[in-house]
Amino acid sequence: MEDTTRLAPPQMVQGDPRTLTLLDINARFLPHEQFRQLVTNIERDGCLTSTPLVWNDAESGRLVVLSGNHRTLAAIEAGLPQIWWMQIDEPLPRQRQIALQLSHNAIAGQDDPAILKELYDELESVEWRQYTGLDDKTLDLLEKVDVSSLGEANLDFASVQFMFLPAELARAEAAFDAARSTAAADRRWVAGLEQYEQVLDGLETSRAAYKIGNSATALGVILAVFERHLAELADGWFDAATGEPTRKGTVPLETLFGLREIPVESAAVVRVVVDQLVKDGIVPEKEPWRALEVLATSRTDDEAAGEPEPERP
Template sequence: MVAEQAHEGNTLDRINMLLPGGFKLAVVETKDLEYLEKNARFMRNETFQNLVNNIKKDGALSQFPFCYLQENGKYKVLSGNHRSKAAEAAGLKEIPVIYTDKPLSKGEQISIQLSHNAISGEDDPFILAELYNEIEDLDLKYYAGLDDKMLEQLDNVTVEGLTEAQLDYLMLTFLFLPDEAEEMVKSIEKARNFISSDTVAVRMQEYDRLLDAQAKVQTAYNIHNGATSLMLIMDIFERHQEDLKNGWLDEHGNAAHKGWAPLSSIFGTDNVPAASAAIINRAVEKMMNEGDIETKNKWQFIEYLAADYLNT
């Protein structure tokens, strides 16, 4: 680091050091800070008060705001507005900041502001719960700054094992013709609708199974294109949709869960002859008009007919 003289107009020159990358570190008086007129990042009052209390406890800032040194000698806080205001509220007269004195247009200042707010990591809920539970002191739990909403989410964390943040990823790219891509998207969406978890982690064993299945299809059909073999795998899936019953039907013929089930797992297809569909459509509309079923639950038409048939 290279020590520099403080810029003219600054009221404090105790620390003013050049950092790698051209940024600079300085201790400035809070009265020399200027805050953003518009700030998309907000902080609830209880969170802000928690931050103020933490700064009072520490007696200083442990995270530095990022500022733009303007021609008037004021430091415009581009990132860390709440932290800086909390420091003032905590009674601090000076705080350390990282700043740049490189000329910045208004657009450049806004882009820095938004990027510092938007580009940030996410907490792994499983690890977060473990870390929080390791804190025994109630005052330190409060210091951690987790709000009621986050604590409620931690109470609901029950899944253990590998989590997204701990996995290594391998990206695969397949090229499809437009009509093939459309069919692939439909198949993937159909499968996704019956998965309970928002995140599906595929282990290397499943990846190996996919490659093995592709190899078998390529051998059977004497093809060498990976995308084509994947399409053929999806075609085989479409022809065996009735096997999906194993996912929602137990050994006694009752529902195995309270979620949804694809009709194709019963009928083997989503399609019926157009003439038959016209008759079914008229029957469904009649049931809705008579108030027997609601528009959002048209599927009950099939349930009622099946129940009546089983009772005869």
């Protein structure tokens, strides 16, 4: 027979969230970034601003969280010693427990897009916009991506989207271009799930190391570390043991020198030498980079002849 009896009004209880039992099977999942934002919001507020629903299972003595598992877990991670929750003390058949759990997850209102945008636009602070937890899909900030060409209906995938302020965009594009240009010529449109996890781990490590909460700032830290190790990208085209290239094509100069820029005085000296080599017909006008080969070869020949190195200033 169906249990159609009305529930007695739950009572409000305050206690240690660590005493609560989380569900072993929970249909509702929260993406990593949203969970981290939830923890950050709770740390900022110092309390939960929405209340979990807990069932007091007198038979087992457990306090089972029927709804609000992620909020409870986030409160624990945020270090809250006490939280408030709504507690049902009467017996609940398994069927009704599941129905309560699923209804809390499934029955929710929908946002009016026009009103949502109007309210969101009123938030002037980037921090408060981040606090809302609204993603790019909800705000329709990015164009829709057509993934039908993947050709696999049951492909398990996760999208990763990066947004940069104008001042950061050029540096980010340069870093990604340098990394991409060292790889082989084939294009890879789908990354493995383990790479997605590595990105999340990298962002989390950067955040923890510098005590920052913003993902874009954390990515900036990763890019700064990448910039300091540009020379290591030479492994994509050079075999240090044999001194020979490992592939055809071209490579970015950053991977040769390990930096993107040199002092203007040094650049002027190099430019004079390159221009002279072109003028003397030693280096083709359309291939000025061959001046590096000429200079390197000249250096090698001098060492082979046993000539002393010129004194350094």
